[in-house]
Amino acid sequence: MDKAAGAAPAGAEPLALYVHWPFCLAKCPYCDFNSHVREVIPETRFRAALLAELEWEATRLGPRPLRSIFFGGGTPSLMSPETVGALIARARALFAAAQDLEITLEANPTSIEAGRFQGYRDAGVNRISVGIQSLNDEDLRRLGRQHSAPQAIAALELGRKLFPRISFDLIYARPGQTEAAWRAELAQALDLAADHLSLYQLTIEPGTVYEGLHRRGEIVLPDEETAARLYEVTVSEAARYGLLPYEVSNYAKPGSESRHNLAYWRYGDYAGIGPGAHGRLSLAGGLIATRRHRAPEIWAERVEQQGHGSGQDTVVTxxxxxxxxxxxxxxxxxxxxxxxxxxxxxxxxxxxxxxxxxxxxxxxxxxxxxxxxxxxxxxxxxxxxxxxxxxxx
Structure with a gap:
């Protein structure tokens, strides 16, 4: 019998569920996330593995209250709506899902992926997070993005029509970026979809293509003073649209904050399934840190052999x-x-x-x-x- 058939235990720590889809069309030169490019994505295999790992995790957690589901990556919008729907339905069956369960999917604004938006909405996704990064075509090219500014605008417009809640990401402190250009770009994006904004300063991460370019002087980032001014522009421009900085890199209208990410920041329990996903779970042994194997194929093999792709869980002191x-x-x-x-x-x-x-x-x-x-x-x-x-x- 599905575990959600009974009520969640009194006082059980609510749960946020993270689902990692590790595949991308291309690896962005600034990215150090656990993402991988494959000529052919074995979706059937990975859907089965994700469902199996979800079942395994639910067995040890029991019918916890489920507050949110977040599909991250990689590029989750490379998943078919059928895969997304299957995972949502199974999570609802296994846990005591909240009436207002927040279900977020990260999407890239390429024409192929944006065309799936209706399917994700039908599958149960009620919050879309669009990886815009820039509305400047030259900067998009430098960032290694696979979409154009017009595609980004079209994705935002479509997302606003289909989903009750919409968020988008932008990267600032890009090479050569000026305050005036950033203010205009930010205003354009906020005018299209002003609900939630995730803003990230471009940084040089070890092991990325950008690290080598930066070391050779082929890209130069704005200095700290310029980056700080760009941040101040963001705060003031977002405030004009009613978005407040509720977290260092996140702005929202009151009530539109990401409930899933708040679970991380408020140090709640969260379960992570999929390659490289990690979690913090209150179990009989205390607060447990979990982590799955990073390599997609090795993770899938482990799930097929033992029901999960975990290494050894550790107690958090x-x-x-x-x-x-x-x-x-x-x-x-x-x-x-x-x-x-x-x-x-x-x-x-x-x-x-x-x-x-x-x-x-x-x-x-x-x-x-x-x-x-x-x-x-x-x-x-x-x-x-x-x-x-x-x-x-």
Whole structure:
């Protein structure tokens, strides 16, 4: 019998489900995600493996409340709507799905993939996240994207018509980018679909094509001062459309925040299935860190042999939980709840922090305390890595 036939246990930690589809049409030169290019994508095999791993994970989790499903990648919009629908239906059957279950699918705005949007909506997807990255054709070419600016605009327009909620990604601090050009590009995108925006500063990641180009001086990124001004342009332009920065890289109209990503940032339980997916799960042994094998074919072989593609799960210690929860929670404008922190880590919030550094950070205007919450100010969130390195005991 499906596990959702019974109610979720009282007090069970709600669950966010992440499904990783590892395949792309091409590898972007800046990307260090677990993505792979194949001449032929073995969709039937990988659909069966994802469904099998979902079943295996549900067996040990039981009928948890399911709050969100997120199809990420790679390029999930290379999946057929039938595969997406099968995974959604099985997750609903295995878990106690919320009435307002948020189901997000990342999509690229190529003409082939955009044409599948209606199929994804029919399959149950109610939130689409479109990988625009730029509305400048020359920059799209440099970023290795497979779509044009007109295709991006068409995908946004179609997404707005079909889905109740829509998000899109943009990359800023690109080579040669000016404040005026960025403001105009951002306004154009927000005018098309102003619900949720994920904004990422272009960085040089180890092992990418861009790392080699940057090392040889063939691409030059804007300096820190220019990048900071571009970030400020983003905050002000998004605010004109009613989008607020609820997280370092994410802006939304009130009520349109990504519930799935909030599960990460609030340090909730999340299960990850598919090659390279990872999770944090409350089980009998404590909080468990899970990770699947990264290589798609090896992952699929392991699922076929043993029902899952996992390596060894590890227990997350109290100190690790404290570090992870602060690293994630201080990215949010709402900050970290001391009560929630104690419940998830087993230690009081104040015991995880250097009292001298905490006092200095508050005095300098990088952190603030209000009631139960510790939060980083906008200035603090821009310096979060350095701040946490000094703050954590």
């Amino acid at each position: 109290a100190a690790e939980r404290a570090q992870e929860m602060l690293l994630m929670g201080l990215r949010l404008s709402e900050g970290v709840s001391a009560a929630r922190f104690a419940a998830r880590t087993g230690m009081p919030l104040i015991k995880a922090l250097d009292p001298g550094i905490l006092a200095a950070a508050i005095e300098e205007g990088y952190l603030e305390q209000e009631g139960d919450r510790l939060r980083a100010t906008p200035e603090g969130r821009m310096r979060l890595d350095a701040l946490l390195a000094a703050l954590l005991l």
